[in-house]
Each structure stands twice: as structure tokens, then as C-alpha cells.
Amino acid sequence: MAPKPIIAPSILASDFGNLAHECSRIIKSEGADWLHIDIMDGHFVPNITIGAPVVTCIRHSVGKSEDWAKGVFDCHMMVAEPQKWLQDFKDAGCDLYCFHYEAAETSKDPKTPSTELIRNVHALGLKAGVAIKPGTEVDVLYPLLDGSGEKPDMVLVMTVEPGFGGQKFRPECMPKVEALRKKYPELDIEVDGGLGLGTIDQAAEAGANVIVAGTAVFGAQNPKEVIEKLRETVQRNLSK
Numbered sequence: 001m002a003p004k005p006i007i008a009p010s011i012l013a014s015d016f017g018n019l020a021h022e023c024s025r026i027i028k029s030e031g032a033d034w035l036h037i038d039i040m041d042g043h044f045v046p047n048i049t050i051g052a053p054v055v056t057c058i059r060h061s062v063g064k065s066e067d068w069a070k071g072v073f074d075c076h077m078m079v080a081e082p083q084k085w086l087q088d089f090k091d092a093g094c095d096l097y098c099f100h101y102e103a104a105e106t107s108k109d110p111k112t113p114s115t116e117l118i119r120n121v122h123a124l125g126l127k128a129g130v131a132i133k134p135g136t137e138v139d140v141l142y143p144l145l146d147g148s149g150e151k152p153d154m155v156l157v158m159t160v161e162p163g164f165g166g167q168k169f170r171p172e173c174m175p176k177v178e179a180l181r182k183k184y185p186e187l188d189i190e191v192d193g194g195l196g197l198g199t200i201d202q203a204a205e206a207g208a209n210v211i212v213a214g215t216a217v218f219g220a221q222n223p224k225e226v227i228e229k230l231r232e233t234v235q236r237n238l239s240k
């Protein structure tokens, strides 16, 4: 199926004092497609955010969507041991478990490389995403996408060093997106970090269709308008 534009605001930039309301509002009133939920463990990245119990509360507040394209909980797992948290996040209501390739390949508890982790994610009925940091070559994803094993449903090309919101977009990551789009016309390709109205053209031209935007959406006077403009730009480029 041809990829569709998906706008996934990162709740890291929302008002955590009103988290449940912020999450409901951004999906139900402001027109976002997915919720991008950044999970940081203080090991894989030098920051800590939230764990599964908070995701459970958000899920109760937002409700469950059966539609892959709407209301998806896109959990970006910036954790050193992605296998360890899989069941907890499934129980919490995660739809898409997006782990870091770098973490899966080095995790020891237990040793679960990306191929096996994708299989485990699917076995729980979740979609699997594989993320790479700015310093990781795109080539590491090819054996996962071309191999005989179960394939990721999405790849995430980080456009900042993971760990913090509000950083500057790194255009040097765009050749990775271009290479992926050329090779996989139907793949969901997510970009994350520093995306907004000033940088969306570069990401959309490169071929990204899943756009994470935290500061640009939650910090906007009119989030709905920003979400619509991001979506239009992606759609225009996908239709070329």
C-alpha cells in the first residue's frame, strides 16, 4: 500500500501537568494522526521520561483505536534493553513498539537482536518499528527489510541525537531517508527531531511520510493549522 502522511506529535513537548488532556486534545481536537510517546531510561540516553504506568493512564484517557492510521500509540523506546519492557508496554496499550537498532544489537538481558525482537513484538500483536541514531548507517536496516525474517512495519530515522526535545534538525540525515524511499516505495518512514514548518520540506522531499513534531505542534498558537500544513507538505511530495 502506498504510504500516507501521518503526523505524530511528540508528547514530550506537551504540558505534563495535564498530560491526559493534552493527549486527548491533540488527537481529538487538533487532528493529529498518532501520538508519539518518547520513553527514555537514563541509560540509552541521558534523560528519563515516563514508563508503562503513565502510558496506561494516557490510554484510558484517549481510548483505543482499531485503525492503524488513527490514534496509534507510537512508543519510541530510547531504552538500553528494549526486550525487557515489551510486555509492559503491550499491556499499557502501546500499538507500535519502536526500538533502537543500536540498543537491540548490544542488549544483554536477554540478548535479543533486532530480528528476534521484531518477531517478539509481532507475536504480541503489536507493530514493530526500528530506529537508528544520526551516527548509524542506513545499511544496517537492509538485512531486516530484505531478509527472510519478519520485517519491521516502520523505520525511524532520527534527525537529532535522541534524548531531548527542542533540538535542531540535522539535514545530513536526509540521504538515509532518500535511500530508504528509493529502495522501499511502500515503507512507512518516520523522521524525528527538529521537524516543523521550517524543515518539513527537506524531510518530505527526501521521502519521509511519518512526521514527529513536538515543539512545533505543542508550542504553536494553532496546533491544528501546523498539523494540516505538515500533512499537506508530505502529501504533495508523496503524490509527485
Ligand SMILES: O=C(CO)[C@@H](O)[C@H](O)COP(=O)(O)O
Residues within 6 Å of the ligand: 010, 012, 013, 036, 038, 076, 078, 160, 161, 162, 163, 164, 165, 166, 167, 192, 193, 194, 195, 212, 213, 214, 215, 216
Ligand atoms: O525522540 C525524541 C528526542 O529524543 C523526539 O521525539 C523529540 O521529543 C522531538 O521533539 P522536537 O524536536 O519535535 O521538539
Ligand SMILES: [Fe+2]
Residues within 6 Å of the ligand: 010, 036, 037, 038, 076, 192, 212
Ligand atoms: Fe521520539
